[in-house]
Amino acid sequence: MSEAREVEIKTRNLGVTFQDNEGNDVAALTGVNLEIMKGEFIALLGPSGCGKTTLLRSIADLQKPTEGDVHIQGMTPKEVRLQKKFGFVFQQPVLFDWRTVKKNVELPMEIMGYSKGERSDRADEMLEMVGLKDFAKHYPKQLSGGMQQRANIARAFGLDPDILLMDEPFSALDEFTKEKLHEDLLRIWRATNKTILFVTHNIQEGVFLSDRVCVLSPHPGRLSAIVDIDLQRPRSLEVKETAHFNELVAKVRGSFEGGSVS
Amino acid sequence: MEYEVKLKKVGRKKTLRQRIKENKSWQNLSTFIWPLVFGLIMIGLWQKEVLHSWFHTDTFTLPLLNKIGGIMGDIHEKLLENTISTVQVAFWGLLIGSLLGYLIAVFVAIFPKVGKGGLSVIGAFASVPVVAMAPVFNNWTKDVSTDAGFRSMVSKIIVVTLICAADMGLNAYRGLTEIKPYSEDLMAIYAAPKRVTLWKLRLPNSVPYVFTALKVSVPASIMTAIVSEYFAEYITGVGRQIRENIVLAQYSTAWAYIATACLIGVVAYIILMVLQSICLKRYH
Amino acid sequence: MxxxxxxxxxxxxxxxxxxxxxxxxxxxxxxxxxxxxxxxxxxxxPHLHQILGAALSGKTVTADMTATQAVLSSAGLTLFRALLGFFLGAVIGFLFALLMKLSGVIEKMLFPYLMLIQLIPVLGLAPIVLAITGDINVSRVVIASILSFYPVATNTLAGFKSVEKEKYDLMFIYAAKPYYIYTKVLIPAALPYFFTGLKIAAPMAVTASILVDTLQGDGGLGCLLSQSLKHAMSIYVFWLIVFFSAFVGIIISKIIGWIEYGVSPWKRRA
Structure with a gap:
């Protein structure tokens, strides 16, 4: 599948070292070499403290690497960011309480100087896509957690970014809402053909969504395995019942060093 | 490839300015140095009479700092005497008012149905200019004692009490009721009587809120004590001395009392902070 | 039933x-x-009905005014100055908070002094401000604005600081210019805090204005209050002022609450 596709993101020997309060160096991430294709859905999977969020933040230019580098479309993360090619979805829906749902979706477009009509049309389109059309005039506090996260995703897609970075976006939601959003996300991804990096600590979630699962291990944080997920597309929830899905889940689980993650 | 190598170098190298900025001990030091710089500039402007020209005034009305300091040394006995008078008023008013406010809050927390409205009435009191009422307490306390100094003090304490009670009542009520979710349910599961819930859960939970209230009411009690001295029958206290000396056009002496008033405020706040760090140790 | x-x-x-x-x-x-x-x-x-009676009575307490007329005409003077000082203080307080947010150095320089102002009995400085400015009206406005300034400044700064790291990260991802970060994120986020500051400041400004009135006898509620207490006119004027200033204090914080409610539609529908 990947033969004719171009590389979108490339990390070379990427490492991030923090200083703790006593001034000691703590390696959050070391020696990550990763190539991500255009239009690929990548899951970054691992237990807490394995550096998966750090990797995501390094790609997004939110974190300066202390070692190695990141190239995106032949540019630095900063250049890509300044060209506004990133979308970012946080774990918590970072919505602005004083703006309606629609105005929240419009915010990045306001910052980028879209015209009023263009903003409004595009926001309507995005809200329709995530199924929040009827809630455009509501305020975030009036929505459930799942709906807030939908609004958050609508905002990330609003700018039509090349690369969508998602940091455990569904981890605070209940299972039913989560499954619904998984299907929606795959549908939107297929329709828009974005490159998606999806951080998660849930093996099933990673396997179900992605083309490849990148397994990270802690102490120090590093990329320990990459598992190809050759489940057919488009996927529906039924795929979770198949033997192959369970094999892949088992394979990913087995790739954790020491098998310490359940 | 060449481009990548170049980039790598740029990425590594930090300027001296960045290095200094990221250094932890410099960061700690700078929180002291910058205020110090500002303070020294202000002192300089004052001593070189730049402030005087800004405010169109002279060294008679706004004496130089060394002169104020000299006078403070000269009259330190009188300063101390008046400070004690002001601090006594502020302290007793603070103590009685805070206790009163806390008791009201406990009452409201136990009987929420009756109490809640009372709390909004107290809330309304918080926005009443109580200073306007200060003079009448002189009339109230006329028969308390034949000693004018004592009855004056009682009337000043009443004003401070009112100010502190409203503040403490509102904050303590929040502390008694804003309890972590489930802990109230836990008490219910153990079938704990109201008394136990109050003693084991509500009272400990309110301690940080008590300090929130005190952070407002300690400076407020001093300010109120000083202002109520203006209206008091008996001439004593730092605030009254500021006024009396200005009436007599003894501005340097007035400034000595102003400096004392500021010192009282700062010292009281430092004491409060020390108390807080001792009392709230377990809460962090 | x-x-x-x-x-x-x-x-x-x-x-x-x-x-x-x-x-x-x-x-x-x-x-x-x-x-x-x-x-x-x-x-x-006195009995409450006596105070009410004094308020409604047509008897003059000054040369040509009844008690209520005297209180209201003085109140206009006092409240106008209080309001002027309040607005000035609120604007300066807001700008101060903004300046401290804009520059870390300025914040480090000024924040300890902001705390210090709170500990200084500013009302106690009223006589010296009068001595420096030499003008009762100016000192009224100055004192009222100093008193309103610090609750507004500290609360607004707390509002700026309440903005979560994720919101900054989001703005960073969108490469938003500082202008947008301030207008779209920081200032709206600080608005509720700003109003909290205003609610604390308003009664203080009124108190300050009344107090400064008492320092020099040229009109205003405080001046009337002193005269009444010295029995230069009916003592009921004093009681009317007490009730009136209480009413004003309460109504002003209510009005600020309503304004806040008006400018923040998201609070109405939570």
């Missing part, structure tokens, strides 16, 4: 009314005791 009564009793305003009635009852009990034991009871605690 029974249920209807129960529903009314459970309304929050019902217990407020009960408490107001209790306060009135306590006042009246006090007034009865005072009138039986003291020589001049109206100096200590």
């Amino acid at each position: 029974k249920r209807k009564i129960k529903r009314i009793v459970e309304k929050p305003w019902f217990s407020s009314i009960i408490w107001i009635l209790i306060l009135i009852a306590l006042w009246e009990v006090g007034a009865v005791v005072v009138s039986n034991t003291k020589r001049v009871p109206e100096n200590i605690l």
Whole structure:
């Protein structure tokens, strides 16, 4: 599948070292070499403290690497960011309480100087896509957690970014809402053909969504395995019942060093 | 490839300015140095009479700092005497008012149905200019004692009490009721009587809120004590001395009392902070 | 019928009314005791109906004004100056907070002094401000604005600081210019805090203005208050001022609450 596709993101020997309060160096991430294709859905999977969020933040230019580098479309993360090619979805829906749902979706477009009509049309389109059309005039506090996260995703897609970075976006939601959003996300991804990096600590979630699962291990944080997920597309929830899905889940689980993650 | 190598170098190298900025001990030091710089500039402007020209005034009305300091040394006995008078008023008013406010809050927390409205009435009191009422307490306390100094003090304490009670009542009520979710349910599961819930859960939970209230009411009690001295029958206290000396056009002496008033405020706040760090140790 | 009564009793305003009635009852009990034991009871605690009577009576207390007219005309003067100082203080306080947010160095320089102002009995400085400015009106505005300035500045700064890291990260991802970060994120986020500051500041500004009135006798509520207490005019004028200033203090914080409610539609529909 990947033969004719171009590389979108490339990390070379990427490492991030923090200083703790006593001034000691703590390696959050070391020696990550990763190539991500255009239009690929990548899951970054691992237990807490394995550096998966750090990797995501390094790609997004939110974190300066202390070692190695990141190239995106032949540019630095900063250049890509300044060209506004990133979308970012946080774990918590970072919505602005004083703006309606629609105005929240419009915010990045306001910052980028879209015209009023263009903003409004595009926001309507995005809200329709995530199924929040009827809630455009509501305020975030009036929505459930799942709906807030939908609004958050609508905002990330609003700018039509090349690369969508998602940091455990569904981890605070209940299972039913989560499954619904998984299907929606795959549908939107297929329709828009974005490159998606999806951080998660849930093996099933990673396997179900992605083309490849990148397994990270802690102490120090590093990329320990990459598992190809050759489940057919488009996927529906039924795929979770198949033997192959369970094999892949088992394979990913087995790739954790020491098998310490359940 | 060449481009990548170049980039790598740029990425590594930090300027001296960045290095200094990221250094932890410099960061700690700078929180002291910058205020110090500002303070020294202000002192300089004052001593070189730049402030005087800004405010169109002279060294008679706004004496130089060394002169104020000299006078403070000269009259330190009188300063101390008046400070004690002001601090006594502020302290007793603070103590009685805070206790009163806390008791009201406990009452409201136990009987929420009756109490809640009372709390909004107290809330309304918080926005009443109580200073306007200060003079009448002189009339109230006329028969308390034949000693004018004592009855004056009682009337000043009443004003401070009112100010502190409203503040403490509102904050303590929040502390008694804003309890972590489930802990109230836990008490219910153990079938704990109201008394136990109050003693084991509500009272400990309110301690940080008590300090929130005190952070407002300690400076407020001093300010109120000083202002109520203006209206008091008996001439004593730092605030009254500021006024009396200005009436007599003894501005340097007035400034000595102003400096004392500021010192009282700062010292009281430092004491409060020390108390807080001792009392709230377990809460962090 | 029974249920209807129960529903009314459970309304929050019902217990407020009960408490107001209790306060009135306590006042009246006090007034009865005072009138039986003291020589001049109206100096200590007159009956409420006496105060109301004085408010409504057509008898003049000054050359040409009734008690209510005198209070209202002085109040206009006092409140206007208080309001002027309040606005000035609020604007300066907001700008100060903004400046401290814009520059870390300025924040480090000024923040300890901002705390210090809170500890200085500013009202106690009223006489010296009068001595420096030499003008009663200027000093009124200056004192009122100093008092309003610091609650607004500290609360607004706390509002700026309440913005979560994720929101900054989001703005960073969108490569938003500082102008947008301030107008779209920081200032709206600080708005509720700003209003909290205003609610604390408003009664202080009124208090300050009344106090400065008492320093020099040229009109205003405080001036009227001193005259009344020195028995230069009816003592009931004093009681009217007490009630009037209480009313003003309460109504001003209510008005600020309404304005806040008006400019923040998201609070209406939570």
